[in-house]
Amino acid sequence: MAPGHIIPMSSLAGLFASHGVRCTILTTPANDHLIRRHTTGIDPPIELLLLPFPSTEFPNQSLSDASNSTMRFFRSLESLRDPFDRLLRDHHPDFVVSDSFLPWTADVAQNAGVRRLVFQTMGFLPLCMYEMLERSNFSYSPNRETIVIDSLPGRVTMKVSQVQDSAMRRNDFSEFYERIMASEAESYGSIVNTFYEMEPEYADHYKTAMGRKAWHVGPVNVMNHLNEKDESGCVSWLDEQTPGSVVYVCFGSLSRFTSEQLREIAHGLKDSGRPYIWVIENRVGEEEETSNL
Template identity: 40%
Template sequence: MGSIHENLKILFFPYFAQGHMLPMIDMAKLFASRGADVTILTTPANSPLILPAVDQFNSSSTFPIPIRLHLIPFPSDAVGLPEGCEHLSSLTSNTTQIAKFAEAVSLLRNPFDRVLKELRFDCVVSDFFLPWTYDVAADNGIPRIIFEGSNFFAACAVDSLERHKPLESLPPEEESFVLPGLPHRIELLRSQLQDNTKVVPFMIPVIEIVKHAREVYSKSFGTVVNSFYELEPDYAEHSRKVLGRRAWHVGPVALCNQAEVDKSGRGGGGKTGEECLRWLDERSPGSVLYMCFGSICNFTATQLKEMAMGLEDSGHPFVWVIRDAGDEWIPEGYEERIEGRGILIKEWAPQLLILNHEAVGGFVTHCGWNSSLEGIAAGLPMGTWPLYAEQFFNERLLVDVLGIGVEVGSNVFAILPEDRPVVKARDLEAAVRRVMGDGEEAEERRRRARELKEMARKAVEVGGSSYNDLGKLIEELREKKKEQIV
């Protein structure tokens, strides 16, 4: 661990969204467990989402330096947001509030600068969506590491699009194309990429943030990636050799949550979640499908009805997490018909506990990277239903490269639910039957999923690829600190 004077003071600054905060908290735990003096920076309304995990880590660890939480005020009033609207999921209307939210986040520049000047860190790890933190950290002489929240494959796919511009030579009548220059043959549909000519107005600030983030990529010290080498070795090497990026794979970071209390604290654990776990205890091993679409994905009532019918018609027991959807969409008599065979969770669910339950044998996911990697670490085959962001790239990783995914049939990149074509019940039913069914193809997916689970476990153990890469990063930062002292 090194002598006391070598302890690194590291500030973690996650973006204000559940899918960004959770892995960064886990990453902070990993650094702290290797002797770093860690502080997590957030705002008052976000502290209840972070503090329980920090307190649990501090109370159960034997490490001499506890993780600290430092709060800065969120300027809701300055941009016209309601008090306490400090988290992406707290926005009541994406179309009217997301631009204000982005503006408020940018106004944190000065408070962030004051924190760096007062507390003097050796390094800042900040979210990809907080690119201005590079400029502030650089002004204070502090190296900034990017947390991107995705994987090597998606980064390589984006680079292929920007480097080779395959759409520019694609005839208008053709829909599919192959991403050039990648280690595998990766075919996409034109519709699965964001159409920059049809960007909804409230997304313009987000596009500007991404542009700024890419501008400071090469200037930052490097990137920490929530992945492991054995999962995507060709793309870890492609990223290093072709993209020229300094990156350290340190995941799956969620595997630092081995105790049940840690796993339940990552996604809620209310009454319905507890009832779900008791219900799973009574099911046969590998018999239950779990379906969840993350913390901010929404659907139309028509789509929800199709989902309900698809799950019912599949003939397999299921747990389905639905958030903020009301009850109007539920087909008449549906809950009575699925009683004993299916569970609807209409609040936060203890996802890690569910995914790792012996009764769960498959996972339908939106292909967000946190969920995808949690499914991989749990050893599950997956039904893939991407919606936007890099999720269509992640689908190709799961299906084409890893061989553990089955496409449900979502083929249009769209942020607003009403802009997406409805995926029919029969398509979901067919995908669930393929994921959960018998036969050589299904068994091979399950075998491969179990193999990846074991690789993930070994990667984070002492001597594993992720354990070693984190050690290399810490040593580089210590050397840089010594140079600055001299």
């Protein structure tokens, strides 16, 4: 899928392996090198099995190919259903851990008699908000500037401009997200890449008020890199800042911005007067745009 999902999933497998769990990662050939880079040296070793990707529409077998056709990419992933089913029946795993954006894996696992855990790359707050917004069916009005989610701790207020389109107008992603929620309800539980101290009230709300079985195990990438040197100086710089003062900005590996948009974001961060860390993917052909920020 995307590096922002593949890398945490690889780190999660490493975390399991560190507790003596035998892990196998299923992926497509184009993601082979990325996963091996993040799992090499883990003991016990993680087995990697490759599933041929039937679709020719996305040659890199990645969401990076699908900036304008994300839903077509998600649908193309269902072509992996049959080979995934065969591997489950051949290997008889105790559990399947699959990304939330692969809802069809719940059906396959259930039919094969294997329990499925959902891996959530986002934290509890966005998980709660996504579901509340999708279920609220509030109507969009051009005169409406904000919405309030009273059912969440802290009475969350959002600008309408911050709400995803699928919550305001029914579209392809609305239907897809309904499948995601249905598959999560059928699954054994969720593994969430966050930690309790960061959002305790939303972790509790997700488990109690929403009735979801979930484990917070994050941030998973830290667990496999505790002994690495801080070559970028990022951690030492953070240690010098006032607690709770740093703004962290990351739009994920799927976002696409023009040079003008990147410059506006940079100006906004600088003008805020707050210390910040902004994560930008340095894509091939875009190095000059990001280096000049």
